[in-house]
Amino acid sequence: MALPDELEALNKAFSGHGIHEQTLISILGKWHPEQRKSFRKGNPNLFIEDERNFERWDDHHVRLLKHEFMRFKNAVVLWTMHPWERDARLAKEALKKGPQSYGIIIEIACTRSAEELLGARRAYHSLFDQSMEEDVAQHINGCERKLLVALVSAYRYEGSKLRDDAAKSEAKTLFDAITNDKPIEDDEVIRILTTRSKPHLQAIYKHYKEISGMNIEEDLDADLRLKETVQCLCTPQQYFSQVLDMALQKDVDKSTKKALTRVIVTRADTDMKEIKDDYHNQHGVSLSKKIEDTAHGNYKDFLLTLIARGG
């Protein structure tokens, strides 16, 4: 008979992010046939009672397990990949997955530097024999298309020179557009967000608060795409810290969970320290501790190693 402690440990090893390989080896690996049988009988969510008198693995759960086992492999592959290929593949995958993943396209277009985005577009040519903007335009329609195509096509000025008077008046333009409803249909909103340099947008962010009293992303609650755009352009670390927080919740869907690997792998060399700080400020617990509690095995160790780099 399997011990209740062991059963609990085994169940825990299968749930969360990644697999606790050690538990599987030290407990499951030692079980006799009878122990395994009682494990099967005792877990009707994993094993279905088949009409021909045996306990059958539930296909859906096997698939889930497969994803969990693959989490470490995916993280490793993504980590070793050239950043250009990485971003190109992430963008393509997001495009194929559909609207619930388009935020990833915004993330890539807005949080990467001008040269990094360009590199991703180059890699896209090589990998998929078409341009990123071509593919995005083909798969997305309406106002979202205008926004997303323009975002992935941007090659923003990266110097510090900016005209504060223009930033002030553009902050007002944005405020008026948001107040008047449907800002994503406003050409000026698109123009400002998709062509202005990031320092210029930071200045707009500041002036907006003076005009509205609220931060611009707070006023954009009704428009998810614009909100994501503004967050990624103006407050990326906060954005990433939020994405990580959602990914680390219990019982989230596949795509949300995947964000854990994506964010950590893509930001470990950039602004991971600031993201960790923001996470700590927002949630009162360190990101490492949260990962320690939620993820398992090699996957967990890998993530912790990545985020520990650079302090």
Added chain:
Amino acid sequence: MATIIVAEDASVHEDAQALRNACQGWGTDEKAIIKILGHRNATQRKQIRQAYEELYEEDLVKRLENELSGDFEKAVYRWILDPADRDAVLANVAVRKAESNYHVIIEISCILSPEELLVVRRAYQSRYKRSLEEDVAAHTTGDLRQLLVALVSAYRYDGHEVNERLAKSEADILHDAIKDKAFNHEEVTRILSTRSKTQLRAIFNRYKDEHDTSITKNLSGDPHSDLQKALRTAIRCINDPKKYFEKLVRNAIKGVGTDEEALTRVIVTRAERDLNGIKELYYQRNSVSLDHAVAKETSGDYKAFLLTLLGKED
């Protein structure tokens, strides 16, 4: 093919000295300037500028700007810049009068290769501390803005594959949009600004095959519509740049007065690329050589400089 006759063995230092001499003292020796600069390729011109700076601690470009004037000065100024920098300057000049000079922006974004356009965008940022698309967007509105920003931001796939099925379906989309007079339709912008040039040429051919008229002819309905004009320009530039330039230069020369801005632009920007092909096309079309036409319509140092770039032997 290029038209300029390059002196391969020229000494950069001697050139710098000769240019210095040409600019010193009373008056300027324009003939010397033409003789040197008109026979140097982009690499040599860059080295001459560097050598001049080292020798005389002065910017040759600024010096020439001060010494020369009129159409001649504009032509020499454009000629002496690095090609990407030159295109950035031309783009900026056009952007500031974008509602009327958008065709220059379309030329630059549609005729250059994807990599060349990228280099121009970098040069633009370096010179003007803003991105090209930022400026284009800020100086245009509505449908024209959508089209122009999309064109300058494109980083087209540069492969030679053609998807025939897609070419047919997108030719149909374009045809429907034009038929419905929905020229500002997003699909039109999408197709023209994102597809690879090879794919676009296949689309235009397919269009002609299926509908018996060229797409540009179908876009000629309203002579006052800037958007239609812009679309035609983009299509012509993508389809056949030489033919586009031949027409541009023909229109610049014919009739009363000459459009020096356009004439200079074509000759200066294409002299090291395909001006020879443009000349051949011009002769076929007009039964007179481009050199001859330019000689007739221009004068003085400006004329001498243009003819040198056109390949006139000294």
